[in-house]
Amino acid sequence: MLQELLVAGAAVGSACVVYAAAAARVVKQYERGVVFRLGRVAGDVRAPGFTMVVPFVDRLRKVNMQIVTMPVPAQEGITRDNVTVRVDAVVYFRVVNAADAIVTVEDYRFAVSQMAQTSLRSIIGKSDLDDLLSSREKLNQGLELMIDSPAVGWGVQIDRVEIKDVSLPETMKRSMARQAEADRERRARIINADAELQASKKLAEAAEQMSEQPAALQLRLLQTVVAVAAEKNSTLVLPFPVELLRFLERAAPPPPPPVEK
Numbered sequence: 314m315l316q317e318l319l320v321a322g323a324a325v326g327s328a329c330v331v332y333a334a335a336a337a338r339v340v341k342q343y344e345r346g347v348v349f350r351l352g353r354v355a356g357d358v359r360a361p362g363f364t365m366v367v368p369f370v371d372r373l374r375k376v377n378m379q380i381v382t383m384p385v386p387a388q389e390g391i392t393r394d395n396v397t398v399r400v401d402a403v404v405y406f407r408v409v410n411a412a413d414a415i416v417t418v419e420d421y422r423f424a425v426s427q428m429a430q431t432s433l434r435s436i437i438g439k440s441d442l443d444d445l446l447s448s449r450e451k452l453n454q455g456l457e458l459m460i461d462s463p464a465v466g467w468g469v470q471i472d473r474v475e476i477k478d479v480s481l482p483e484t485m486k487r488s489m490a491r492q493a494e495a496d497r498e499r500r501a502r503i504i505n506a507d508a509e510l511q512a513s514k515k516l517a518e519a520a521e522q523m524s525e526q527p528a529a530l531q532l533r534l535l536q537t538v539v540a541v542a543a544e545k546n547s548t549l550v551l552p553f554p555v556e557l558l559r560f561l562e563r564a565a566p567p568p569p570p571p572v573e574k
Contacts, residue, residue, distance in 0.1 A: 335368035340375060345411035347374045358411050376411035380472060381422070385429045387480070390437035398445065399480040400437055404429050404460065405473040413468030421467050425460065429474070432459040445479050452476060 339362070340346045346359030349372045359373070366373050387401035406425055408414045414421045436456055437445070444452065453474050461471040481489075523529045 332368060336365045338364050338366055338373050340364060343377060343379045344375045345378055345408075347376060347411050347415050348372070349374065354412055354416065374415050376408055376414055378408050378411070380405055380407045383422070383426060383429070384477075385426070385433055387478075388430055388433045388437065390434050392437060392440055392442050392445065394441045396442045396485060397482060398437065398442065400433060400445065400476060401478055402429065402433055402456065402474060402476045404471065405475075406460075406464065406469055406471045408468055409470045410468030413466070418467045421469050424467060425464060425469060425471075428460050428463060429456075432456055435459065442481075445476075449476050 338346065338359075340359050342361045344361065346364060348355045348359060348366055350367070350370060355371065364373075383404045383406070385402040385404060387399045389397065389399045391397055404425065408421070418424050433456065436452055436459070440452060453476060456474040456476070457471050460474060464471055523533070
């Protein structure tokens with residue numbers, strides 16, 4: 314009798330151990346557990362740590378709550394100003410409601426990926442080329458709103474959307490390069506013309522000042538000679554001012570009167 318009780322006790326203990334092993338589950342810190350009991354969600358979402366389920370009745374689905382970085386494949390489209398471009402992006406999102414992410418949508422990752430691709434195509438068609446190249450922050454916010462609106466019902470939150478690269482056709486690249494070169498040349502000519510205008514005004518003021526003081530012109534001539542002679546040139550071209558000739562002409566004595574015969 315005692316032996317039978319020991320055997321029965323051992324059998325019950327073994328059954329309890331097997332049951333505990335089959336029922337024991339561990340949910341990691343970055344996960345949440347959703348329990349399905351006979352096909353229906355049972356109770357609240359299981360928190361991280363050790364938990365128990367009913368073997369052969371409950372089924373535990375673990376959902377990753379970490380931020381997911383999902384690249385969006387390059388999408389080709391035509392902008393509002395009729396330019397063909399290829400744009401790729403990256404989406405950062407995370408699950409905020411584990412039960413909705415499992416029950417509401419079949420595959421929330423695939424759903425977010427498809428929504429991101431269609432939204433990116435829509436943004437390309439609504440934007441100009443200049444907006445894609447210079448106003449990316451504004452477009453990123455628009456993409457985030459377009460993806461986040463349906464994703465809220467899936468238990469998913471879109472944290473950030475970034476446009477990575479905008480690829481242009483080679484012909485468009487050459488056209489933009491020519492346009493940029495022409496713009497730089499235009500600005501260089503405007504700056505050069507403005508410099509010539511300022512220089513001409515200063516020269517006019519200098520000429521007016523020297524006309525009032527004839528000696529200033531002679532001093533300037535001597536300064537020029539000194540500057541040229543400092544280079545140790547073998548030949549020195551000396552400009553001779555016309556004003557000096559006029560001064561000598563005024564200083565010369567008058568010719569003698571003709572002698573009458």
